[in-house]
Amino acid sequence: MENISYLKIGQKGVINFDIPIYTIGQGGVSFAITCSVHGDETAGLFIVNDFLKRIKGKKLNGMIHIIPSANPIAQLTNSRVAFIDHKDLNRLNKGRIDGSYTERVVANLFDFLIKCNMVINIHEFEMKTPVACIFDNMDNISQKEQILSMIKVFSPQIVWQLNYDKQVEAQYQTTLDMALTNAKIINFAFETSQLSLITDEEIKIASQGLLNVAIKLGIFDDENLQQKETIFMTRNEVTNDISGLWEAKQDLSLMQNIKKGDLIGTITTLPDFKKSEIYSPFSGILMQYRHRQMISTGTSIFSIGYQQ
Numbered sequence: 295m296e297n298i299s300y301l302k303i304g305q306k307g308v309i310n311f312d313i314p315i316y317t318i319g320q321g322g323v324s325f326a327i328t329c330s331v332h333g334d335e336t337a338g339l340f341i342v343n344d345f346l347k348r349i350k351g352k353k354l355n356g357m358i359h360i361i362p363s364a365n366p367i368a369q370l371t372n373s374r375v376a377f378i379d380h381k382d383l384n385r386l387n388k389g390r391i392d393g394s395y396t397e398r399v400v401a402n403l404f405d406f407l408i409k410c411n412m413v414i415n416i417h418e419f420e421m422k423t424p425v426a427c428i429f430d431n432m433d434n435i436s437q438k439e440q441i442l443s444m445i446k447v448f449s450p451q452i453v454w455q456l457n458y459d460k461q462v463e464a465q466y467q468t469t470l471d472m473a474l475t476n477a478k479i480i481n482f483a484f485e486t487s488q489l490s491l492i493t494d495e496e497i498k499i500a501s502q503g504l505l506n507v508a509i510k511l512g513i514f515d516d517e518n519l520q521q522k523e524t525i526f527m528t529r530n531e532v533t534n535d536i537s538g539l540w541e542a543k544q545d546l547s548l549m550q551n552i553k554k555g556d557l558i559g560t561i562t563t564l565p566d567f568k569k570s571e572i573y574s575p576f577s578g579i580l581m582q583y584r585h586r587q588m589i590s591t592g593t594s595i596f597s598i599g600y601q602q
């Protein structure tokens with residue numbers, strides 16, 4: 295049993311912005327997965343495609359809703375936000391049904407997702423990252439234990455614990471995920487590397503995670519959970535004072551131990567092509583780092599994680 299329905303958003307000229315929802319199964323528990331909340335993030339589509347291959351032919355006791363494009367206009371132009379109002383879909387809380395384009399998208403998504411039993415939002419991170427579930431460790435979240443237990447079932451490579459003491463992470467309080475959490479929906483987001491950098495192994499870890507969650511929800515019978523030990527991490531993000539051509543050190547790998555003062559990469563400044571070495575200001579674990587890129591002053595280049 296499969297079906298495609300639409301969230302009605304509107305149009306510009308003759309182009310329609312409605313959001314398709316691909317649903318498999320019927321009745322019972324519902325599990326929603328959203329991709330491309332940010333229009334330039336398409337790794338989630340490949341993860342979902344792998345997940346759908348894994349469940350092909352299996353009997354479902356419930357429904358799985360796939361939203362392949364939560365932000366059609368932004369996906370169309372391969373940009374983070376829609377050019378119509380330049381608002382970040384994931385920083386508008388639960389949106390506004392009588393607001394601008396992106397606010398309406400969020401309101402419609404929110405209205406659909408709060409009817410689901412479980413929601414997972416898939417994002418791509420701007421730096422290379424292990425498959426990382428985002429966990430909001432705020433004390434006032436009543437369903438914290440349920441969210442945490444689903445994250446453990448998903449078995450990401452790491453769990454990224456947000457830290458609101460750090461201003462850089464305070465922006466995550468107005469995400470669609472937090473709006474769902476405040477509406478008491480069991481949900482979480484996970485981050486992967488960008489599509490051009492994600493490995494086959496990471497795609498498999500993420501799609502197995504989706505399968506694990508569906509099994510835990512009871513959507514599939516007689517399946518074994520492939521659950522792994524959970525590694526909780528917080529992080530310090532490092533931004534650069536100089537701009538130019540950033541190149542990470544050749545033999546760097548995610549999750550390696552780093553000591554304060556270790557060489558992480560170089561920045562070649564413009565227009566003089568002078569190379570500066572960039573050292574870690576912290577000791578810890580290399581949780582994320584940016585791939586080769588022309589960066590501006592203040593761009594994040596790597597983050598050092600701390601196992602909790």
Ligand SMILES: [Zn+2]
Nearest residue numbers: 332335417418
């Ligand atoms: Zn994103």
